[in-house]
Amino acid sequence: MQNDQIQTIKPGAIFIGDAHAGASRPQFLKFLRALRSAQSLPPQIFMMGDMFDFLANTTYVQRFYEEEIALINELSRKCEIFYFEGNHDFNLREIFPRAKVYPNAAQPAKFICESGEAVQIAHGDLFLPRLTQFALLSLRNRAFLKFMDLLDRALKFKISKVILKSQEGKNLYKKMPNFKDIIAPKIDFYAANLIIEGHYHQDEILYFGEKKYINLCSFGAGSKIYEVAKSEKFTLIPKNLNLN
Secondary structure (H helix, E strand, O other): OOOOOOEEOOOOOEEEOOOOEEOOEOHHHHHHHHHHHOOOOOOEEEEOOOOEOOEOOOHHHHHHOHHHHHHHHHHOOOOEEEEEOOOOEOOOOOOOOOOEEEOHHHOOEEEEOOOOOEEEEEOOOOOOOHHHHHHHHHHOOHHHHHHHHHHHHHOOOHHHHHHHHHHOOOOOOOOOOOHHHHHHHHHOOOOOOEEEEOOOOOOEEEEEOOEEEEEOOOHHHHOEEEEEOOOOOOOEEEEEOOOO
């Protein structure tokens, strides 16, 4: 689904970031199952990228995440889903045809709060050093992925299995004491005074003059979502979920 108009963020919408779903982290699958069984759904769900350890338009990972993909597609028939591709999940428009998918090139995306305030939203792997940005974009190249998929299939999916296995023991949270210094060089690339990102897993709010920068936690580390409050000023209310 194309994203050619500015959307309004509705009260009750939820934000969820960096679930890094995989064999050792079932929280995201449990969350999707809980949503499917819920009596009512939020009006909007913002998936902030890196929802999977690795998902792209390749054969094995689509089989591996078959249930999660089916649930997202089912939910996207009932509520708006905005999916911001990250550095672990990309080329997703064909996988999630009813969701509003924002590839890296379409980020940051501009939204409007009910109060009229502008918000810019991105996964977070933007405005990086040129070499880093080039490397990340090269991995998303469709021709490269198609070649790697053919090679992976010839090797009985050993490449995909190694990638997924390598992510199982990953530590998803490490406090960055200099986090503000990391964000400062790119803050001027954002035009809005309200910015929301994932990627860094820091669960922090920073201020740069009039600009408010919100970084979400990793759902894979803390099973926390954020709900948009019904208030005059845009507010995200953190909510810890019990998914046992």
